[in-house]
Amino acid sequence: MKNKALRLYGKKDLRLEEFEMPEIKEDEILAKVVTNSVCMSTYKTALQGSDHKRVPDNVAENPTITGHEFAGEILEVGEKWQDQFSAGQKFTVQPALEYQGSSYAAGYSYQYFGGNSQYVIIPPEVMELGYLLKYDGESYFEASLAEPVACVIAGYKTVYHTHPKDYGHDHGIVEDGKMALFGAAGPMGLAAIDYAVHADKTPALLVVTDVNQERLDRAKRIFPKEDAAQNGVDLHFVNPNDLDDTVAELKEMTGGDGFDDLFVYAPVRELVEQGDQLLAQDGCLHFFAGPTDKNFSAEVNFYDVHYSATHFTGSSGSNDRDMKDALELFAKGRLNPAKMITHIGGLDSAEGVILNLPDLPGAKKLIYTDIEMELTALEDLREKGEENPLFIELAEIVENNNGLWSKEAEDFLLKNFS
Structure with missing residues (x-):
C-alpha cells in the first residue's frame, strides 16, 4: 500500500514523501494515524540527525518517520495479537522503548513507525512491552496529547x-x-x-x-x-x-x-x-x-x-503508567488537553513546523495527517474564511468553545477537509 510521511534523512533533512509500505507480519499491527502533536524533542532530533542516541547511524539510507505524540485507529491486526486488539480501536503509544538492551522510539528509530505519517506498522516490541494503549475517549487529539x-x-x-x-x-x-x-x-x-x-x-x-x-x-x-x-x-x-x-x-x-x-x-x-x-x-x-x-x-x-x-x-519523559493515567483523566473529563492546542495544520505543514518550532508563537501545534493545510492559529481561522467558507464554520465551533479545540471541531475538520 502507498503511504505518505515526513521522513528524517539527516541533520535538518526532512522530506515529505510517498512510498510503498510492506505487508504486515503475524506479530505486527497496521494502523491509520489521525493526529500527531509536534514536540520540541522532534525539533532537537531534526537538528542532531544520526547524532541522536535513538536515530540509526544509517538513517540517510533508511530514513525514519518523525513524530512520537500520535493517535489513530487500528486497521489490521497480525495473528499473534488478535486476542488483544481489533480493527476499529482508537490507540496511542508510549513511544520510548527499552528493548533487549537498546533504546528505540517511535518517531526516531523506525522506518514505518512514526506520527507524521498516514499509516504506521506497529512493531512487535511495542505490544510485548504493553505500550500500545487503547483509548476509550471520543476524540483523537486527546489521545495524541497523552504523552x-x-x-x-x-x-x-x-x-x-x-x-x-x-x-x-x-x-x-x-x-x-x-x-x-x-x-x-x-x-x-x-x-x-x-x-x-x-x-x-x-x-x-x-x-x-x-x-x-x-x-x-x-x-x-x-x-x-x-x-x-x-x-x-x-x-x-x-x-x-x-x-x-x-x-x-x-x-x-x-x-x-x-x-x-x-x-x-x-x-x-x-x-x-x-x-x-x-x-x-x-x-x-x-x-x-x-x-x-x-x-x-x-x-x-x-x-x-x-x-x-x-x-x-x-525528569525527562514518562512511562506507560503515566500514559494510562493521562488517558483515564481525559476520558473522565477531568483534564482537557485542548487547552494546550493553539495551532492546527496538515501533514504538508509538518516540516516547516518542526524546523521552526522554537520561533513559532503559541503552544501545541497539532498535525492532522490526512489533510493538506498550512499551519493555522485557532484565532486566525475566521480570516481564512475569505479563501474557504468552511473555515468560517470551523471558527464558529472554536469560538463557541471559549477559543479551544474540541471533538466537534475535530469531527468537522475530518469530515470536510480530508
Whole structure:
C-alpha cells in the first residue's frame, strides 16, 4: 500500500514523501494515524540527525518517520495479537522503548513507525512491552496529547518530601501546600496548571509565572480563578517583568514561608536560581525544561540544602503508567488537553513546523495527517474564511468553545477537509 510521511534523512533533512509500505507480519499491527502533536524533542532530533542516541547511524539510507505524540485507529491486526486488539480501536503509544538492551522510539528509530505519517506498522516490541494503549475517549487529539501530559504527571510523581525523624520520603506535592510553576504558559506549563488544579492532590496556593504576556493572558483566560477555587486552589498569574523584586514579592505571596513545590519549565538559569531562593523548609524544586546545552547549570544555596532540607529533582519523559493515567483523566473529563492546542495544520505543514518550532508563537501545534493545510492559529481561522467558507464554520465551533479545540471541531475538520 502507498503511504505518505515526513521522513528524517539527516541533520535538518526532512522530506515529505510517498512510498510503498510492506505487508504486515503475524506479530505486527497496521494502523491509520489521525493526529500527531509536534514536540520540541522532534525539533532537537531534526537538528542532531544520526547524532541522536535513538536515530540509526544509517538513517540517510533508511530514513525514519518523525513524530512520537500520535493517535489513530487500528486497521489490521497480525495473528499473534488478535486476542488483544481489533480493527476499529482508537490507540496511542508510549513511544520510548527499552528493548533487549537498546533504546528505540517511535518517531526516531523506525522506518514505518512514526506520527507524521498516514499509516504506521506497529512493531512487535511495542505490544510485548504493553505500550500500545487503547483509548476509550471520543476524540483523537486527546489521545495524541497523552504523552506530553504523561511527562507532566511523571514530574508530579517525582517530587518528594521528607520525614525529619525517620528519613522516609513521601512522593508527590504537598497537599494543600504552596506551589509555583515558573515559565509555565507554554504547552507543558499549561498541562501542569491543568493537572495541579484537577488532580487528586492539589495545592492551596498556585502561582504561575511567564514573561510572555500574550501566553500568560491566554492561560489566565482558559484557567479561570473561579474554576480553580472550586477545587480549593487559589490561582495567580504573574509576569515577573511587572515586579520590582521578583523573589521578595513572590515570597510575600506565600506569607514569607516560600513554596513547598516549585516547578521550572524553561531552561533559564535565572529561573532556577530564583526558585532555589523561594523554597520553603523541605521545599522541592523540580526541573523539566529540556536544555540543549549539556553544560547548563545554576548556583544553588547549599546552606539551605543543609539547614532547610531543600532539594532538587528532575525528569525527562514518562512511562506507560503515566500514559494510562493521562488517558483515564481525559476520558473522565477531568483534564482537557485542548487547552494546550493553539495551532492546527496538515501533514504538508509538518516540516516547516518542526524546523521552526522554537520561533513559532503559541503552544501545541497539532498535525492532522490526512489533510493538506498550512499551519493555522485557532484565532486566525475566521480570516481564512475569505479563501474557504468552511473555515468560517470551523471558527464558529472554536469560538463557541471559549477559543479551544474540541471533538466537534475535530469531527468537522475530518469530515470536510480530508
